Amino acid sequence: MPMLEITGLHVVFGGLHAINDLDFAVEKGEIVAVIGPNGAGKTTFFNAISGMVKPTEGQIAFEGRSLLGLDPNKITSRGIARTFQNVRLFANMTVLENVMVSQHCRTRQRILDALLQTRRFRTEEEQVRARGKEVLGFFGTRLTGYRFDQPASVLSYANRRRLEIARAMATSPKLILLDEPVAGMNPVESAELTQLIGKLRDEMGYTIVLIEHDMSVVRDISDRVVVLDHGEAIARGTYAEVSANPQVIEAYLGQSADGS
């Protein structure tokens, strides 16, 4: 049974069919890339999985249980975490607080614990802090040391993208949805992050679905590729298969002919 199984998904905004009859499945331990021209509905697809947009029709099941109708935080506690294409950190919280707050659904302390400073509170706080530092440490020294206490808003763009991934990891997910993780990075940074995404799967055991425009990244790490255009899956397969598909080339050419 696939880890995530989506059948007949439709998302309609007013008159716009953003996702049109999409079937999609991810097996545990896979890295699947979702590609497609701008406005193809990729981000909307992630929004539907993470519960931020309610599907108009269709089924979404994670580990055999339906996700439909669940609030985003319930979906996160089931084990799906995501990042945002347009980096949305908690800008006025510190780097460490960003990864501490995203452990919310894995922690149990109550208000009274905090007020009375119970043993449960202190050990849990200790663990949350340690776990936060651990996920930040995944990116080398870039987000550690004095950066723990800096507000997220002062980070460089690339570091903000890294912190987004760290924040997703801190929710202790099984499946991570990465929305254009290397967008806006230079080739060196992008190659480094690509390697880290590989490590996320190989060493940390996460299953990964990523949206990406950078074809070299897609080629390097994805096991499978799904191509979306106008909300429909127009091709599936390995990178080699998909990149040779005339329909895909057409979709991309048509787009670049529009000038974007």
Add this chain to the structure above:
Amino acid sequence: MTAAGDFPASQDAAPAAAPRRRLLEQDWRKLLRASAILAIAQVFIGLSGMPVSFDRRLLIDPILSLGYLSLLWLPLAVSYWVGREQVLEGMTAYARGGRDVLAGAITGAVGNAGLTLLVVGITHFDIRDPLVNWSPQLLGILEFEESVWLGALIWPAIGAGVGALGGGMHWASSRITRTTVIVLLSVFGTAVLESVITDLSQGFHIEAVSDWLYGPKRGLTYPAAIVVAAAAAAIAGGIAAYRAFLARTASTSGQLGIAASGETSANRVRWRRIPVRRLVGFALSAAAIVVLPLFLGRLTNELLANVGLFILLALGLNIIVGLAGILDLGYVAFFAVGGYSVAVLTSPGSPRFDLEIPWFGALFAAMLLAGLAGLLIGAPVIRMRGDYLAIVTLGFGEIIRVLLLSDWLSGTFNGAQGITNIPGVEVFGLATVRGFEPRSVLYLVLVFCAIAVYVSWRLENSRIGRAWMAIREDESVAEAMGVDTVSAKLMAFVTGAVLGSFSGAILSAKVGSVFPHSFAIIVSIVILVVVIFGGMGSIAGVIAGAAVLIGVLGGPNQPGLLQEFAEYKILIYGALLVWMMLQRSEGLIPSVRRARELHLDEMNQDAWLRAQVAADDAGGGGGGDRSEGEQP
């Protein structure tokens, strides 16, 4: 992160001498606009009646009254504002100099010409019918009781002088500016705090001090003003020198630490220093707070008790607005629940019940009821955002007041007559807290303030506090990161409500009576201004905000130190609110706007990065992060 600009170039340029501008190389449009605003504002202040009704309150005998001060501060502020320049990355930072002084002087002079017009106008026309303050008294003040000519000419001259000072603050080194501000504030503060200082010196039996400081007609004598100014300057200089010394030692030991074992030991140096100093400061201020009321007289204790009641309210609202980012305009509801619960349960005059249970029992009930009210008000608005939420909570605040006033519930709450004869607080047979003993009330208030500070502080650094902040930053992302936003927001309402109910419960016992009109919308607004003014989300800021605003101006129904302000309180609170909103409106309706700002930022960055990537591709190299604040 500032806009796209080439960082390396601007960083290289910074140490080189900044270019100068000629005296007349001014931004004339900005000057004109500022002068016009200043002129209108000065005329408004004049016609609002402040100069006349504040004239009797001397600050420095015989030079300066509060009335004249009301006409002097704005030229200073506006001319300072005119000189403010935001230097973004990549922009040229000009050297400051005579040009800034001139800009300030021009703004002050032209702006104050508004008062000249007023002098001429009052002399020649009589429109006292709609404008009650278009009066000979105002004219007299504007003319310094001399002649029309003097009045017409002196104001632009005064404006030029004050404006030059305001503009010159940009030229002077920050140390001089800071010292000047400290000196001005100390003199003003000593003058404003006259009754407290007199009170204190009586308490300590050193009346000589206050007799020497203040003249017979109130107000600092001017030798005293000079001494206070000199003392403030000396203290400010001393502190600055001490800071510089600390910074020097810190940087050398920090360097040693890094040399020895890198970042961690540098951190250790920092960490060791702070707690000891803080601890000592904390212990000293706690001791002072406990001991001081013993030496204070009735009026001052009464004033401080009122401040304390508002600190409690502000800390409660701070959890809702400052931490969780929920703009609640009906916070007075919880204040009312606290007040009326205690009134109904303890007063022998309570129409329906004849319980007369002790205050602490009633407080417990008040907390439960306030928590319940928090849930009831919170539940329907929890899914709303921003302005809708604000309006609905505003409505709820009014509903509570209307219910208290209604015939329907008058069997319980006694309608407009309110509930009277509320007894004081029996503290376990040890003491009684009663309204006519303000000191006892103050101690009770202090205990609850301590509780509120503790609760705010602990919760801020806990799971729920982080969840609140995440919601404030971006609610939908918080939810996507696993935060149960519904229950977290409800908890914010409940916690804030309970803290607010403390204040109401104490108020009931202090005043001995409660009336529906004590819980009007204006109370919500004042608390909100206190929180925003003090600094949303900051405990110390909120306390300072309450001390300054409630202590000096007074609360909605409580007098402050400057009782002359009574009629103008609401005007000033309103002006402050508008000003704060304009300054940093992102604090109030956070999620949507902040997300958008991040966007803009990001697009600028994107454009810059793309250019860099292109340059890199061409030049073949580079890598790693490049952004300010990146390399340690």
